[in-house]
Amino acid sequence: MANLVKEVKTKLAAEISAALEKSQDAGDLSLAEIPEIMLEEPREEAHGDYATNIAMVLAGQAQRAPREIAQLIVDNLADLDLIAQVEVAGPGFINFYLSDQWLYEAVETILEMGDDYGSSHLGQDKKVQIEFVSANPTGPLHIGHSRGAVVGDVLANIMSKVGFDVTKEYYINDAGNQMELLGQSVALRYQELFGAEVELPENSYQGEYIKEIAEKIKNEYGKEHLSKVETENYDFFKEFAYQRLLENIENDLREFGVEFDNWFSERTLHNQGLIKEVIEDLKEDGYLYEREGALWFKSSELGDDKDRVVVKEDGSTTYLAADIAYHQHKYQRGFTEVINVWGADHHGYVERMKAVIEALGYQREMLEVIIVQMVTLLREGKQVSMSKRSGDFVTLQDVVAEVGKDAARYFYIRRSVDSHLEFDLDLAKKESTENPVYYIQYAHARICSILAQPEIKELDLESDFKLNNLTDEAELKLMQQLARFTEELEKSAESRAPHHIARYAYDLAATFHTFYNKCIILGEEELLMLSRVSLVLATKQVLCNVLSILGVSAPESM
Incomplete structure (x- = not known):
């Protein structure tokens, strides 16, 4: 399990905190507390790999100019292999330029983890149902x-x-x-x-x-x-x-x-008396009332624009009644979060169901609705x-x-x-690079073609060699893209935005194609060939992993 980007940011944040503590111990700063260190990727590459505004955040508390605080942090940073260069910029930003060593380690990690690369413990086995x-x-x-x-x-x-x-x-x-x-x-x-x-x-x-x-x-x-x-x-x-x-x-x-893991029949709710049961519960809790011969749910008191009928005048139940019983059943099965993926015509139904969740005694946040x-x-x-x-x-x-x-x-x-x-x-x-699917799959097929070459097959990839001869900009960009995979997955999971992974797959393919067009593999001296083939193998692995998540095949030829 490895979120390589998060690990780097965690190490940097820890070093910044340690530098601040050193400044306090030396009497150069007086701080009541050190807040969480935030690190962001600068918009411009010239400003480094990561930047923090912590010096500006602390300026009021420390009664010091931000640039002075920033310089104290820089002066007290430990000598790390991770950091190639650090500078104070603008009103007090600290820009960090990372050494390439972490990227070489990222390639090694990918090759070691194989199909498991991208996995993490972010979810902590939290039970989630996606309907x-x-x-x-x-x-x-x-x-x-x-x-x-x-x-x-x-x-x-x-x-x-x-x-x-x-x-x-x-x-x-x-x-x-x-x-x-x-x-x-x-x-x-x-x-x-x-x-x-x-x-x-x-x-x-x-x-x-x-x-x-x-x-x-x-x-x-x-x-x-x-x-x-x-x-x-x-x-x-x-x-x-x-x-x-x-x-x-x-x-x-x-x-x-x-x-699907489960197909749930609405008839189950009727046959097992679950709809009648939940209606009785809501009535007892004061969420239902009678009007014009029908039974109404007080959804307007819980954020909906009006109250809703759950039992009609003729005694038959509405779709809402079944949905109430169904969602009650979901939580009774132990799901701590329920995600419903609905069509655009259900947009007006969201607040109604949020009201239902609250009336059932659960937190509204336990239901998330994605409108497609x-x-x-x-x-x-x-x-x-x-x-x-x-x-x-x-x-x-x-x-x-x-x-x-x-x-x-x-x-x-x-x-x-x-x-x-x-x-x-x-x-x-279209079978051309205009088609994004073809473009991504072609990257994988191209890799398979490279690896099938006799000269590549003869290489001893188990030999003890270093990757630090991968210094070309195209190589570094590709390694950076590979290292981001787990973080991209975690961001997509947290934001419930699966399209980000489709975009990541395209960006990874584009970065590989640039590397392929710029960096010769066959005919180079052996150590460089070994390093580049290792990078190609890591790319193949990540492409396979991301395509598997998308449910798209990884063809060996096109």
């Missing part, structure tokens, strides 16, 4: 679901890598009006196959997949279930369609590289139309079939979830 996709099993997954699937899956991979105990869950909305409507839609299409003229309700499901399900029923059962349509008994059709569609959803997600914005598909620069109700929509399967799993996953994750995504199908299929 995502959770589309109604009433039709195929469309492109909006696809984006949420990749966001949830990659975030789970990132958080697992840095030490969280993550469970990925799909909530199956298999109860309620939409399921009844599914059964009716299939039943009418089934009746139509036997020559009946049917009129589909305006809000029915009308995609081709409904006709295909009806056709399967006809092929399996013939006319056996026609009487059920005539008596408006749609239960058989509902269950038949439900099982087929859920199976298709599972298969589509599996082929897309998304597998819409996706627009582009082909030849024009938007591909999509309408779910009419059945004319682009499915996850359609996109994967057209551009491949790797390109689809990367394009869905490459932008922040809070921004609308334009998915350029033509770009995703």
Whole structure:
């Protein structure tokens, strides 16, 4: 487990604190306390690798000019191999220029850790549930679901890598009006196959997949279930369609590289009386009241814009009632944090659920909702139309079939979830460096080609050699990029921003391509070849690790 950047910053901070203590012991400074030392990367490379403003922070307390305090710190710093140069700049910043030794050690660490490089204990085994996709099993997954699937899956991979105990869950909305409507839609299409003229309700499901399900029923059962349509008994059709569609959803997600630890059925909440139980609890706690024959949740008292119905006048429960019971069940399973990945149409639902969490007796912060914005598909620069109700929509399967799993996953994750995504199908299929997926995978394939050379295979990489002849700017930049991996993972986990890792993969590939074009490997003297091949091997390892997290393959040839 190694966050190499954090280790360097921790060492620097410790040395700054030690220098301040020396200044106090010598009577040069009088401080009541030494605050946390903050180190930042300067915007300009000329200002060093790290800088701190601690001298300015302490100026009021010490009653000394910031530059004087900064100089005292510099004068009392220990002679470290880590620091190549240090200077006082501007109004009192201290700029640190690191020696290259830590980068050589970073390469050695990567080669030693292998697949484990990037791992850390940040999460401390905290139990986290990430619920995502959770589309109604009433039709195929469309492109909006696809984006949420990749966001949830990659975030789970990132958080697992840095030490969280993550469970990925799909909530199956298999109860309620939409399921009844599914059964009716299939039943009418089934009746139509036997020559009946049917009129589909305006809000029915009308995609081709409904006709295909009806056709399967006809092929399996013939006319056996026609009487059920005539008596408006749609239960058989509902269950038949439900099982087929859920199976298709599972298969589509599996082929897309998304597998869940748990599939939770909404019916469980009804069958086990969990909805009734949680309603009674909320009523007892004073969070529910009756009005106009319905039972209302006092969500407006807990941050929502208005109160919400949980039990209708006819005694049936609302979707909110099921969601309350479902989230209660999540926390009862021991999750200390729940992350829901929802589509843009759920934006107004967030405060409602935060109110629910508080009413259930948990901290609002124990629920985090990630809203994933819409996706627009582009082909030849024009938007591909999509309408779910009419059945004319682009499915996850359609996109994967057209551009491949790797390109689809990367394009869905490459932008922040809070921004609308334009998915350029033509770009995703290009076999050129314009295509970011191709560009990243080509870096790995290029490395495999290098390592396959006979001259490279003959090198004794187990021999005792040093990496300190790697001094070219392109080499140093590549080592710095490799060393950042764990910190990038930790930042992405903490900020719940998986797109940062997609960007990191691209930046790493770009840095490697620059190194490859500038630094010759074959034909150099043996020690330099050994060092550069070690750097190439470390790059290959990190590329494999980051692509694994993204769920994208690492091809050996392109």
